[in-house]
Amino acid sequence: MPTDVVSAAPLTPIAPARPWHIGLIGFGCVGQGLYDILQQHPASGFVVARIVVKNPAKARTLPAERFEFDADALLVDDSLDVLVELIDDANAAFALVAAALLRGRRVVTANKAMLARHLPALVALQRAHGGTLLYEAAVCGSIPIIRTLDAYFGTEPLRRLTGILNGSSNYVLTRMGEGGTDYGPALAQAQQLGFAETDPSLDMGAFDPRSKAVLLAAHAYGLFLDPEQVLNLGIEGISATDIAFAASRGQKIKVVAGLQRLPDGRVTALVTPQLVGPESPLFGVDEEFNGVVLEADFAGEQFLRGRGAGGHPTGSAVLADLAALRQGFAYHYAKTAAPPTHATDLEIEIYLRTDEPRLIDLLDFSEVSEEADEDGYVVGYVALAHLIAHRDLLREYGAFIMRTGQLRPIGEAATPVLETASGRV
Ligand SMILES: NC(=O)c1ccc[n+]([C@@H]2O[C@H](COP(=O)([O-])OP(=O)(O)OC[C@H]3O[C@@H](n4cnc5c(N)ncnc54)[C@H](OP(=O)(O)O)[C@@H]3O)[C@@H](O)[C@H]2O)c1
Missing domain, CATH: 3.30.360.10 (Dihydrodipicolinate Reductase; domain 2)
Structure with a gap:
């Protein structure tokens, strides 16, 4: 070895990072899926420390002592690095996630119904109290x-x-x-x-x-x-x-x-x-x-x-x-x-099939391009606001509606559409 080379001090091995402890709330399809992934992938750096479920009488795939039934107990357990909320009850999920964010905690959820109803409040809670909420799993599962x-x-x-x-x-x-x-x-x-x-x-x-x-x-x-x-x-x-x-x-x-x-x-x-x-x-x-x-x-x-x-x-x-x-x-x-x-002040081209002619009157087509009495359908433009207002009634009467074309400004028949691309969906 050349003498002018200063031999480096042996590197201090970096201690493996402490695994993060997860408080898992919900052990159904997704909760068990996550648990199984972590079992198969122990190097992930996460361990499920506590699991909360709802029904004490339900048969489980893990020993009974792994389960508890009071989710609030996890919110105050500071040894947990992150809470993962995977329950099927949107109201209970909001109460839990909001309470966790109020305490400035890290939370992961997949609960799209809860998030869609409360997102502005949940964002405000994060900003006010320094917690973090992520929810990739709530939209399109595995697609990031x-x-x-x-x-x-x-x-x-x-x-x-x-x-x-x-x-x-x-x-x-x-x-x-x-x-x-x-x-x-x-x-x-x-x-x-x-x-x-x-x-x-x-x-x-x-x-x-x-x-x-x-x-x-x-x-x-x-x-x-x-x-x-x-x-x-x-x-x-x-x-x-x-x-x-x-x-x-x-x-x-x-x-x-x-x-x-x-x-x-x-x-x-x-x-x-x-x-x-x-x-x-x-x-x-x-x-x-x-x-x-x-x-x-x-x-x-x-x-x-x-x-x-x-x-x-x-x-x-x-x-x-x-x-x-x-x-x-x-x-x-x-x-x-x-x-x-x-x-929403736009018109949209739709196909409507119904055996209830009053629905066609109700939607008040501004332009009809195709009508087939024998099959009971009509194709044409209607106001988006009419569809929004009457969607429950349309569902109740078993009508089938699909979008067939573009959006356009109200009352501008045959004008260029508002699409910016090639007209593909
Ligand atoms: N399944 C999917 O493929 C999928 C995909 C994307 C998003 N998601 C979302 O992920 C969430 C979970 O879905 P999932 O299919 O896994 O539901 P699931 O199979 O019905 O399981 C729900 C779990 O939540 C528990 N639970 C319900 N209320 C509770 C409460 N108040 N406190 C504690 N635990 C409670 C249940 O306990 P028990 O076991 O005692 O009944 C059960 O373990 C939902 O928000 C869903 O929309 C699901």
Whole structure:
């Protein structure tokens, strides 16, 4: 060894970081999924220290002594580095998450219904008390869309975001489109395979993807919306006639959440069944998969596809949030500093099929381009506000409505549409 080389002092080995202790609230599909991932991946640096569930009588996959029943006890346990809220009760979840943030704690949740209703309050609590809340798992399961919007596109303006955000309805539509199966049997199959809940109304009525659209609007545009403000039309009334209508045009029916910036800077948000053609990346998002297309001003178009639900895919997103928390990450909500206005004073082209002619009168079409009496459908423009106001009645009467075209200003028949891209969904 040359003598002029100063031999370095032996490096002090870096002590492995202490594993973070998780207080897990909820041990159902996602809670168990996360637990299983951490068991299979002990090097992740997280251990589940305490688990709280609700029902003391339920049979468990772990020894009984692993479970406790008072979630409030976890909120005050300062030995826990992070609380992971994975329960199925939105009201109880809000009480827990709000109380944890009030104490300045780190929290991860997957509860989209709770978040969509209370996001502004939860953001305010974080800002006031220094806690951090992450919720990647709440939208599209394993697809990292919230962090992509918040961190990567936090500054760049977005023209549009379109997505298939609900795997259950997508599975039903896939079965109907490919197998000629009717809605009832397709839904039963989805339930049998665990892709749809016993009570399917939140998924099939597009309430679930509406909650997700509300969360996406906050991160994509800085717009805090009340879920009620977002039009949600479901697929409970769909029939083979509608599938045949789409197929005759070489298209598929998908439930699509569409967030879009208008030329005047305002933003629209709606979740509806929609005709999707092969030119759209969403055309190939079938079965129980989710997909999101982003159109950014400078980056152009990006497409993410993946599993939107299930213990492991959703647990994977929770693990990603835990790792992000450990690195000090928090959402920036950068675009909320100058939020756009929400626009509903527009017309939208729809296909309406109903055996109740009064619904057609009620919607007051400003322009009709196609009518088929034998199949009971009409295609034309209606005011978005009419659809929002009458959505419950339309659902009650079993009408099926899908978006067939673009948005346009009210009363401007045959004027150029408000779309900024090629007209794809
Ligand atoms: N399943 C998915 O694929 C998926 C995907 C994305 C997001 N999410 C969201 O993740 C959350 C959990 O969903 P999940 O499917 O895992 O639900 P789940 O299978 O129904 O399990 C819910 C768990 O929460 C517990 N729980 C309910 N109320 C409680 C309370 N007040 N205190 C303590 N524990 C309570 C239940 O306890 P018991 O075991 O005693 O009944 C159960 O362990 C929901 O917000 C859901 O929307 C789910």
